[in-house]
Amino acid sequence: TAQQWMPEILDQKPDIVVGLFHSGWDKRDVENGRARPLDENGSAAVAWNIPGFDIIFTGHDHRTANEKFINRVGDTVLILNGGSRSENLAVADIKITKRHGKKPEKRISGNLVSVAGFKSDIDFIEKFSEQNLAVTRYVNKVIGNSLSTASSRDAYFGSSAFIDLIHKIQLDIT
Numbered sequence: 677t678a679q680q681w682m683p684e685i686l687d688q689k690p691d692i693v694v695g696l697f698h699s700g701w702d703k704r705d706v707e708n709g710r711a712r713p714l715d716e717n718g719s720a721a722v723a724w725n726i727p728g729f730d731i732i733f734t735g736h737d738h739r740t741a742n743e744k745f746i747n748r749v750g751d752t753v754l755i756l757n758g759g760s761r762s763e764n765l766a767v768a769d770i771k772i773t774k775r776h777g778k779k780p781e782k783r784i785s786g787n788l789v790s791v792a793g794f795k796s797d798i799d800f801i802e803k804f805s806e807q808n809l810a811v812t813r814y815v816n817k818v819i820g821n822s823l824s825t826a827s828s829r830d831a832y833f834g835s836s837a838f839i840d841l842i843h844k845i846q847l848d849i850t
Contacts, residue, residue, distance in 0.1 A: 682726050682727070682728045685728065686728050691772050691780055691782075692730045692731070692770060692772065692784075693729050693730050693731075694729070694730065694731045694732075694768075695719075695722065695729045695731070695732040695733065696732075696733050697718075697719050697732060697733070697734050697735070697736075698736050699716065699717055699718050699719045699722075699734060699735075699736050699737075700716070700717030700719060700734055700735070700736040700737025700738075700739065700757070701717065701719040701720060701723075701732075701734040701737065701739070701741045701755050701757050702717055702720060702737065702739070703720055703743070703745060703755075704720075716736070717736060717737045719732055719734040719755070720745075723745050723747055723753045723755060724745075724747050724748050725747075725748060726747075727747055727748070727749045727751055728751075729747075729751075729753050730753065730754065730770075730782065730784055731753070731754045731755075731756065731768050731770075731784060731786075732753055732754070732755050732756070733756050733757070733766055733768075734755060734756070734757040735757055735758065737757070738759060738760035739757060739759060740757055740758065740759040740764060740788055741755050741756065741757035742754075742755075742756055742757075742766070742786045742787065742788050743755050754768065754784050754785070754786050756768060756786045756788070758788060759788075762791065763790065763791065763792070764788045764789060764790055764791065765788070765789045765791060766786065766787075766788055767786065767787045767788070767789055768784060768785070768786050769784070769785045769786070769787065770782070770783070770784050771783040771784075826838045
């Protein structure tokens, strides 16, 4: 875990420590000075509890974030989350100034860049067209038919046949 490795990482005196987490960010998860453990969107717990990170790139919860966060020891951590569907790129700008005999000065800022106006790279698309076709065939493969309407709405009020089916498939596969 990050908590186990952070002292060893910091002993090496890195200029910057970056976290990349497939876990969402919501600073409201840090309540009364404690972060909720075992949260599927646990980036707040890591940012709060494990000193040493300068930047944490998050993802999973489909929300965007570009904010600075003060952890439990008073360090500032930049949190960047580009959101979902590759609509934004999370970009960190880092400037480190080293002066002999002094602690390096770090200036870190973030930006979310919308990719809506970017054109596709034709060479890239061409190079990976075979892989794209294989993935498209796989995800479009019919694996069954249902004679009834599938909905997860029942799950708000109790058991749901659709959710039960998903859970059964996941358990069968594992």
